[in-house]
Amino acid sequence: MTHTYIKFESQTLGEKARVILNKHGIKSRLKRNPNPNHKEGCNFALFVYSDIWSAYDIIMQHHIKNLGVESYRDRL
């Protein structure tokens, strides 16, 4: 299964995005990124329970700094 999320450097920016999406009626959940790369270390992943690109557009409209959309596949 493929998991797609919007990546944030800071938990605060991820929370800000989550709260704004919620105001737009889009549910999401901010988690510690379960798939960080070894160069960056820890960061935060916002999993959106609907179309991620619509959510991403809203986030960009609100000028919330983010590290783009990423995805990973479960190894199982």
Next chain:
Amino acid sequence: MIYLDNAATSYPKPESVINAMVYAQKYVGANAGRGGHRMTARAGEMVYSARDKAGNMFNCESERVIFTCNCTASLNTAIKGTVQKGDHVIVSCLEHNSVLRPVHYLAEKGIITYSVAEVDPLSEEKTVRNFISLIKNNTVVVICTMVSNVFGTVLPTEKLGAELAKRGITFIVDAAQSAGTYRIDMKRMNIDILCVPGHKGLFGPMGTGMVLIGDEADVAPLCQGGTGSFSMSASQPDVYPDKLESGTVNLPGIWGLKKGMDYISSVGGEEAIHRKEAYLCKILREDLSVIRGVELYGNIAGKNPAPLVALNLKNLHSERVADMLNDKNIAVRAGYHCAYLSHHTCGTENSGVLRVSPGWFNTKKDIKNFVFSLNKIAKRDNL
């Protein structure tokens, strides 16, 4: 005890603040942003919620709200993170030592130079002109208290902010005595960096404070360390709030502070609080004016006088009067209030002043009891 020392810290705190702190400590004991489990995620939501509340209250982006341990820490962060070698800084003559000492320290180290602007309590225009006249080619920052912690003098922050914005000079405001009592809109007032305590007018617990950074301002970190983000990099993150917020945050304090800010909204906002406190001060001034030997300080002619009253009893040191009031179970502050320049300005170096600062939870009866006790002291000493 009749507590009239709210300018030092507000007391009592709303029940919601105390309950919130207990809740945070008891049920959300995880470290915000430092793990992936549910409890840490909840802690992160709570911290963000407080940031968002403060951002809305002061008109600042939520990620630019930085939590600190008090207003002094906020001011040190703002001042030391803004100036560079060779810069010139201007402060007012009514600054608290939390502004004067970091500025003077930097000057002693040969990093900056600074000038002190005189405040004319009777003319806002003249005060603004005094600041502007001190600007040099290398002036980068003006630091100014919004309300004097000693005399309650309200400085023309908005007018000064407009002038500084035209000149591209960073404006740092110390809102220690005004946050929670006056409506502060950082954008409208052209405030670049706002420093606030959590435990005074915002009703939060001690050990909390904030520095709020406007869109155009940038502050270098005083302290580097873990932020729970980008941990494989040796460099401090360049994104707010992580840039300035290293180490574990004070979740019970921050959650208590959030509920303190909510409390202000629930009772009608800063205007309602100011109205009540100013009313108590008006009664106090009227009653004090008929006691023989009382000398009142500060300008009360302005539209929104600060809710504190500075006074002395003739021929008695303020500390002695405060001690006698303490024996009558009344808490006020005396002495120099960590603001020596203010006393040079007003000629109270010898006696200090007695500061009476009623709060939201005080009543008219508290004021009458205070006046009764002070009157007895004055009569006993045949002033």
